[in-house]
Amino acid sequence: MTEGVKRRYDSTRRHEQALENRRRIVAAACVLFAERGYGRTTLADIAASAGVAVETVYAAFKNKPTLLHRAWDVTVGGDDTDIQLLDRPELRDVFDEPDLPTRLRKLAAVNTRLMRRTTALRRAVETAAATDEAAAAMLAEIDRQRLESMAAHARAAETTGRLRVSEVECRDVLWTTTDGSLWHGLVQVRGWTDERYARWLGELWVGQLT
Template structure:
């Protein structure tokens, strides 16, 4: 019995090591894409930062474009679970809140946490989009998916009968205020705390969207 148990144990260890290597590579990629720029960062740079061989990066992600997409997915969700942001429990709980003021206030808190994870990378990818096809493709995907998500928020808000603007206006304003630019300007450049930013964003949305 000792043989099969040992092989199973060794296999589990290898799988966990592979997962840890992927996490290290994605963390390294995130850091370098933000600080050095996507176009100027090489697979060799990322491998060195992560402490793995370049072959390990290629084996796990195939190429830099594949790594960029997986790094973005990790930043958005905060973990490696393949669950769209709109389906995550913290957002579904917001949709279940009948009070529209509380709903937008809660959404502002969730969005602020997401901006902490994604805004710097989003800005770096947008900066690279003019000259890097992979970055341009990711930006297009991000914008399309975020617009669809904000449309769902707007539809749900309209269904309460308390929305003060059109569903389309709600969608477009949410889309514009959730791309990381506001968070970067206020939290990063003006040094607002995330708590202050979330409270302000919640007040902004409530005043713009909710009938008195």
């Protein structure tokens, strides 16, 4: 009986340690990919930053593209829980808003927080995509997923009866203005606050779409 309890305890501890190692590896990858660039960051660099052996990184993620995918998912979601972005409470609140102008302003606020989290990593992927096949595939997947998300917002907007453009045009306007380039230019280059940017983006969408 005692040995059985000990084995379960050991197994639980190993599982918890493995999860903690994965979190540390992903956190280190997010920082290093954004700061150094995807191409210039090695798995050995990530292991050293995470305080684990490089073999631990390989055992957990196999290769750098797989780790990039996980780093992106965690960066987008803001945590390591496996909940799709559209199913998270802040976006459910957007979809539940019946008034379209108010909904677009709420979406702009959520998107601004998302840009704060993701833009540095996306720009690193964009840079690497010019020469790295895995990064190029990742960038294409990022934009495909974002297009699907914006299509969901456009479909929901269409049902309100307040949309003055087509559903497709709404999707395309939202998609084009949510890749991080506007946020980077106005906030990080021109010095706008996130609050000012979110207000501006919300009014842009309301003016163009409703």
